[in-house]
Amino acid sequence: MTEVLFYHLKGQTLEQVLPALLQRSLERGWRVVVQAASDERVDGLDAHLWTWRDDAFLPHGTWRDSEAAEHPIVLTVNEDNPNGAGVRFLVEGAGLPKDAAAYQRLVLLFDGEDPEAVETARARWGEAKSAGFEVTYWQADESGRWQRQS
DSSP: OOEEEEEEESSOOHHHHHHHHHHHHHHTTOOEEEEOSOHHHHHHHHHHHHHSOTTOOOOOEETTSTTGGGOSEEEESSSOOTTOOSEEEEOTTOOOOTTGGGOSEEEEEEETTOHHHHHHHHHHHHHHHHTTOEEEEEEEOTTSOEEEOO
Protein backbone atom coordinates (compact mmCIF):
# COMPACT_ATOMS: atom_id res chain seq x y z
CA MET A 1 0.00 0.00 0.00
CA THR A 2 1.21 3.48 -0.81
CA GLU A 3 2.19 5.59 2.18
CA VAL A 4 1.62 9.34 1.93
CA LEU A 5 3.71 11.41 4.33
CA PHE A 6 3.06 15.10 4.93
CA TYR A 7 6.06 17.08 6.18
CA HIS A 8 5.07 20.41 7.73
CA LEU A 9 7.98 22.84 7.32
CA LYS A 10 7.96 25.40 10.09
CA GLY A 11 11.04 27.55 10.62
CA GLN A 12 12.82 25.52 7.94
CA THR A 13 13.06 25.91 4.19
CA LEU A 14 12.67 23.27 1.53
CA GLU A 15 16.38 23.65 0.77
CA GLN A 16 17.24 22.85 4.40
CA VAL A 17 14.99 19.79 4.66
CA LEU A 18 14.87 18.09 1.26
CA PRO A 19 18.55 17.07 0.89
CA ALA A 20 18.62 15.11 4.16
CA LEU A 21 15.37 13.33 3.26
CA LEU A 22 16.78 12.48 -0.16
CA GLN A 23 19.98 11.19 1.40
CA ARG A 24 18.01 8.90 3.73
CA SER A 25 16.03 7.61 0.75
CA LEU A 26 19.22 6.74 -1.11
CA GLU A 27 20.66 5.04 1.99
CA ARG A 28 17.59 2.79 1.96
CA GLY A 29 18.25 1.91 -1.68
CA TRP A 30 15.27 3.82 -3.02
CA ARG A 31 15.14 5.61 -6.34
CA VAL A 32 13.44 8.99 -6.08
CA VAL A 33 11.66 11.50 -8.26
CA VAL A 34 11.08 15.04 -6.97
CA GLN A 35 8.22 16.94 -8.60
CA ALA A 36 8.10 20.73 -8.34
CA ALA A 37 5.55 23.11 -9.79
CA SER A 38 7.98 25.15 -11.91
CA ASP A 39 11.11 24.82 -14.02
CA GLU A 40 12.63 27.62 -11.93
CA ARG A 41 12.26 25.54 -8.76
CA VAL A 42 13.72 22.48 -10.50
CA ASP A 43 16.73 24.54 -11.60
CA GLY A 44 17.16 26.01 -8.12
CA LEU A 45 17.01 22.58 -6.46
CA ASP A 46 19.36 21.14 -9.07
CA ALA A 47 21.98 23.79 -8.25
CA HIS A 48 21.41 23.44 -4.50
CA LEU A 49 21.76 19.65 -4.40
CA TRP A 50 25.25 19.86 -5.90
CA THR A 51 26.49 22.12 -3.12
CA TRP A 52 24.32 21.42 -0.05
CA ARG A 53 27.17 19.88 1.98
CA ASP A 54 30.90 19.58 1.44
CA ASP A 55 31.00 16.03 2.82
CA ALA A 56 28.00 14.56 0.98
CA PHE A 57 26.97 13.96 -2.60
CA LEU A 58 23.46 13.48 -3.92
CA PRO A 59 23.65 11.96 -7.41
CA HIS A 60 20.82 13.46 -9.38
CA GLY A 61 19.69 14.96 -12.64
CA THR A 62 16.66 16.60 -14.17
CA TRP A 63 13.93 15.27 -16.41
CA ARG A 64 15.58 17.13 -19.29
CA ASP A 65 18.74 14.97 -19.11
CA SER A 66 19.01 12.36 -21.84
CA GLU A 67 20.14 9.83 -19.20
CA ALA A 68 17.43 10.68 -16.63
CA ALA A 69 16.54 6.98 -16.35
CA GLU A 70 20.00 6.31 -14.89
CA HIS A 71 19.85 8.88 -12.08
CA PRO A 72 18.86 7.69 -8.60
CA ILE A 73 17.20 11.11 -8.07
CA VAL A 74 15.35 12.95 -10.84
CA LEU A 75 13.95 16.47 -10.51
CA THR A 76 10.91 17.17 -12.68
CA VAL A 77 7.80 19.26 -13.26
CA ASN A 78 5.99 16.34 -14.90
CA GLU A 79 4.02 13.38 -13.55
CA ASP A 80 6.17 10.82 -15.34
CA ASN A 81 8.61 8.53 -13.55
CA PRO A 82 11.70 8.50 -15.79
CA ASN A 83 13.96 6.56 -13.37
CA GLY A 84 11.41 4.00 -12.14
CA ALA A 85 11.35 5.55 -8.65
CA GLY A 86 9.42 3.98 -5.80
CA VAL A 87 9.40 7.24 -3.84
CA ARG A 88 8.04 10.56 -5.08
CA PHE A 89 8.53 13.91 -3.33
CA LEU A 90 5.96 16.60 -4.11
CA VAL A 91 6.98 20.20 -3.45
CA GLU A 92 5.44 23.62 -4.12
CA GLY A 93 1.94 22.18 -4.08
CA ALA A 94 2.56 19.61 -6.81
CA GLY A 95 -0.46 17.34 -6.98
CA LEU A 96 -0.76 13.62 -6.41
CA PRO A 97 0.17 11.87 -9.66
CA LYS A 98 -2.42 9.84 -11.52
CA ASP A 99 -0.34 6.72 -10.85
CA ALA A 100 0.06 7.46 -7.10
CA ALA A 101 -0.76 3.86 -6.19
CA ALA A 102 2.31 2.69 -8.11
CA TYR A 103 4.65 4.29 -5.54
CA GLN A 104 5.79 2.82 -2.26
CA ARG A 105 5.84 6.29 -0.72
CA LEU A 106 4.72 9.82 -1.59
CA VAL A 107 6.19 12.66 0.47
CA LEU A 108 4.53 16.07 0.39
CA LEU A 109 6.58 18.92 1.84
CA PHE A 110 4.72 22.13 2.55
CA ASP A 111 5.50 25.51 4.10
CA GLY A 112 3.53 25.78 7.33
CA GLU A 113 4.02 29.56 7.33
CA ASP A 114 2.16 29.96 4.02
CA PRO A 115 -1.66 29.80 4.43
CA GLU A 116 -2.13 28.86 0.76
CA ALA A 117 0.38 26.00 1.07
CA VAL A 118 -1.39 24.77 4.20
CA GLU A 119 -4.76 24.78 2.41
CA THR A 120 -3.26 22.93 -0.55
CA ALA A 121 -1.77 20.33 1.83
CA ARG A 122 -5.17 19.87 3.48
CA ALA A 123 -6.73 19.27 0.07
CA ARG A 124 -4.00 16.74 -0.81
CA TRP A 125 -4.60 15.02 2.57
CA GLY A 126 -8.26 14.60 1.67
CA GLU A 127 -7.39 13.26 -1.78
CA ALA A 128 -4.94 10.74 -0.33
CA LYS A 129 -7.40 9.56 2.34
CA SER A 130 -10.18 9.23 -0.26
CA ALA A 131 -7.87 7.11 -2.41
CA GLY A 132 -7.37 4.74 0.54
CA PHE A 133 -3.70 5.51 1.14
CA GLU A 134 -2.04 5.31 4.55
CA VAL A 135 -1.54 8.97 5.50
CA THR A 136 0.75 10.41 8.20
CA TYR A 137 1.65 13.92 9.31
CA TRP A 138 5.16 14.90 10.45
CA GLN A 139 6.51 18.02 12.12
CA ALA A 140 10.01 18.81 13.40
CA ASP A 141 10.54 19.22 17.13
CA GLU A 142 12.74 21.91 18.75
CA SER A 143 15.90 19.95 17.91
CA GLY A 144 14.89 19.53 14.27
CA ARG A 145 14.00 15.81 14.52
CA TRP A 146 10.88 14.76 12.66
CA GLN A 147 8.07 13.56 14.91
CA ARG A 148 4.94 11.79 13.74
CA GLN A 149 1.90 13.83 14.77
CA SER A 150 -0.84 11.64 13.32
